[in-house]
Amino acid sequence: MDKKEHRYCVIMCGGIGSRFWPYSRARLPKQFIDFLGTGRTLLQMSYDRIRDLVPHSNILIMTNERYADEVRAQLPELAADQILFEPARRNTAPCIAWAAWHVAARDPEASIVVTPSDHLITREAEFTRSLLDGFDFVEARDALLTLGISPTRPETGYGYIQVGDQVEGDFSKVKTFTEKPNLELAKVFLATGEFFWNSGIFLWTAASIQRAIRRHVPDIAAVFDSAEPATYRNPAKEREFIDLAYPGCMSISIDFSVMEKADNVFVETVTFGWNDLGTWSALYDLSPKNSDTNVTQNCNVLSYNSSGNIFAVRGEKLVVVDGLEDYIVADADGVLLICPKAREQEIKRMVTDARLKFGDKYE
Amino acid sequence: MDKKEHRYCVIMCGGIGSRFWPYSRARLPKQFIDFLGTGRTLLQMSYDRIRDLVPHSNILIMTNERYADEVRAQLPELAADQILFEPARRNTAPCIAWAAWHVAARDPEASIVVTPSDHLITREAEFTRSLLDGFDFVEARDALLTLGISPTRPETGYGYIQVGDQVEGDFSKVKTFTEKPNLELAKVFLATGEFFWNSGIFLWTAASIQRAIRRHVPDIAAVFDSAEPATYRNPAKEREFIDLAYPGCMSISIDFSVMEKADNVFVETVTFGWNDLGTWSALYDLSPKNSDTNVTQNCNVLSYNSSGNIFAVRGEKLVVVDGLEDYIVADADGVLLICPKAREQEIKRMVTDARLKFGDKYE
Numbered sequence: 001m002d003k004k005e006h007r008y009c010v011i012m013c014g015g016i017g018s019r020f021w022p023y024s025r026a027r028l029p030k031q032f033i034d035f036l037g038t039g040r041t042l043l044q045m046s047y048d049r050i051r052d053l054v055p056h057s058n059i060l061i062m063t064n065e066r067y068a069d070e071v072r073a074q075l076p077e078l079a080a081d082q083i084l085f086e087p088a089r090r091n092t093a094p095c096i097a098w099a100a101w102h103v104a105a106r107d108p109e110a111s112i113v114v115t116p117s118d119h120l121i122t123r124e125a126e127f128t129r130s131l132l133d134g135f136d137f138v139e140a141r142d143a144l145l146t147l148g149i150s151p152t153r154p155e156t157g158y159g160y161i162q163v164g165d166q167v168e169g170d171f172s173k174v175k176t177f178t179e180k181p182n183l184e185l186a187k188v189f190l191a192t193g194e195f196f197w198n199s200g201i202f203l204w205t206a207a208s209i210q211r212a213i214r215r216h217v218p219d220i221a222a223v224f225d226s227a228e229p230a231t232y233r234n235p236a237k238e239r240e241f242i243d244l245a246y247p248g249c250m251s252i253s254i255d256f257s258v259m260e261k262a263d264n265v266f267v268e269t270v271t272f273g274w275n276d277l278g279t280w281s282a283l284y285d286l287s288p289k290n291s292d293t294n295v296t297q298n299c300n301v302l303s304y305n306s307s308g309n310i311f312a313v314r315g316e317k318l319v320v321v322d323g324l325e326d327y328i329v330a331d332a333d334g335v336l337l338i339c340p341k342a343r344e345q346e347i348k349r350m351v352t353d354a355r356l357k358f359g360d361k362y363e
Numbered sequence: 364m365d366k367k368e369h370r371y372c373v374i375m376c377g378g379i380g381s382r383f384w385p386y387s388r389a390r391l392p393k394q395f396i397d398f399l400g401t402g403r404t405l406l407q408m409s410y411d412r413i414r415d416l417v418p419h420s421n422i423l424i425m426t427n428e429r430y431a432d433e434v435r436a437q438l439p440e441l442a443a444d445q446i447l448f449e450p451a452r453r454n455t456a457p458c459i460a461w462a463a464w465h466v467a468a469r470d471p472e473a474s475i476v477v478t479p480s481d482h483l484i485t486r487e488a489e490f491t492r493s494l495l496d497g498f499d500f501v502e503a504r505d506a507l508l509t510l511g512i513s514p515t516r517p518e519t520g521y522g523y524i525q526v527g528d529q530v531e532g533d534f535s536k537v538k539t540f541t542e543k544p545n546l547e548l549a550k551v552f553l554a555t556g557e558f559f560w561n562s563g564i565f566l567w568t569a570a571s572i573q574r575a576i577r578r579h580v581p582d583i584a585a586v587f588d589s590a591e592p593a594t595y596r597n598p599a600k601e602r603e604f605i606d607l608a609y610p611g612c613m614s615i616s617i618d619f620s621v622m623e624k625a626d627n628v629f630v631e632t633v634t635f636g637w638n639d640l641g642t643w644s645a646l647y648d649l650s651p652k653n654s655d656t657n658v659t660q661n662c663n664v665l666s667y668n669s670s671g672n673i674f675a676v677r678g679e680k681l682v683v684v685d686g687l688e689d690y691i692v693a694d695a696d697g698v699l700l701i702c703p704k705a706r707e708q709e710i711k712r713m714v715t716d717a718r719l720k721f722g723d724k725y726e
Binding site: 022300302304313315316317318319320321322323324327329331334335336337338339340343346350353354357358362 | 385663665667676678679680681682683684685686687690692694697698699700701702703706709713716717720721725
């Protein structure tokens, strides 16, 4: 059996993208949007990137029931049993655990790449090569591998990974995971050459991640160990079990619960162009600008005395703007946001304020 | 026969309201909008004001064919022959001439009040009394009467009427009509007590306005004299005649072509609250403000660090705004405008730019 046959790809696709509200909405988050105007949504682009890397039936989408129709419509190639529905939002650790137990029950020798569905990756050939190398690495040892992106600027919006001893080629032990730094610290990180952006893309064998979860988050492991492997091979029984058991998992990230605690964590340092599309400013920075340095998403803009803005407007809309600098103008599905780019960290609070004042209809 | 039976009201309702673009649109101009959130559109409010002043069947709406459905929907009380459709836009002189010939053919003793459909009038009892006095005045003499509003501030957005010799009570000869003054001149106008705002509301007998049009704009009179009075009494024949003849009229205002030239022009000075709703700033000024001094039309607004704005948004929309001062934010039917109030005189140019760049779909 070719080693490719044991390789799986898990695309996590349950996020609600609230930082891009109102353009990204709880009912249609950013992974389901053609965010870059390429004709493919971010989820579709994520799928396209890994399609030839693993056997087609080894691709799994982890998402929420409310996005079932959207996922099916965007990826009609997938069989019904390739889409797993989380009955509740519980952050990444329970999601990744379920995927591991699910895959292990089918193939005890499986290795897995876990990837978000809403990031931008520009150099796909390099991405493919990095993942193939990563599979080889984790299949040869009991390792939890995370991909670290070579930083190109002192970015304060990302977490960083400090590399330790080199193991081979691009692979090193992880020394520390860091929180988002301030600008001064980010400049130091960049200068040392030891720090890499934490991409949230992971590789491991099913056995390694199960072992790590059993050791570092036994409560979550116990939930998934409470079903027989046969349950994970029967879609109806698995669904019934998950609907009951999954909501009982604690809500915690895989980074915090496992990666920052385990001693077999490695980083592959990679150089494919990457952006987590985590903020409006990030999207502005990487988007092509018009002659006024404005960025437009999906709309016609007539601008006067205006620069440095990003306009993201759903529908065939015309935006006419005068005297506006460095703003986000986002308009979609019943909500118009006009907010300085420098204040975008307040958007989550605005969503909360809107909910308190008007209920959930604008979420 | 009661004198009321000879009184007619002509509501001019064919304007396109481009100064309020995109909230007011060529396909649904401001007179058809519930602009003040009262539950009645400006046209309906205009109708309500004059409904009891003249016999119901003596009310005429002058509008454009494209607004036929809207007028019928908003004023279902009207019979089909009470709505006259201009086949082309030709400013006020041809419109008023047609109305005069139409009414005169039915009732040679008719007197007429002509009123715009898109102004705000707040003191309706005083309005009614002023119009009844005005009818009495014009029925007693060969007079062209215009209503002059006592100014309450040095407004630079209106034309003014200077009063001459008093005839009786609130009625005087008109000395001059003036263009919109600058602020300095407007302050002088206010101080003298001789200047009144030109409201665009006129009263006259059908015979008087016909005589004045024949004398001062004989080209237009000739068009309407080219049909027999019987034509104006037969809706199908009148329609056929107007569709052919009306587009041949020159496009000119009644003020410029008749009122500024005739020597039998009088002004009734009145004090009912009046605003021509001609600019966003005027609308802002007269609208109730929230605690942040923002004005909202028809939408929910969450504002942060924002004041002095007017938000006019169609549909059940939420506007979330941060760091915006003294702007117009207007969103309707596929167009979003964000423009400083101080730059609103540029809006007409923006509409033109939009047409040049994207065709007429955003008009």
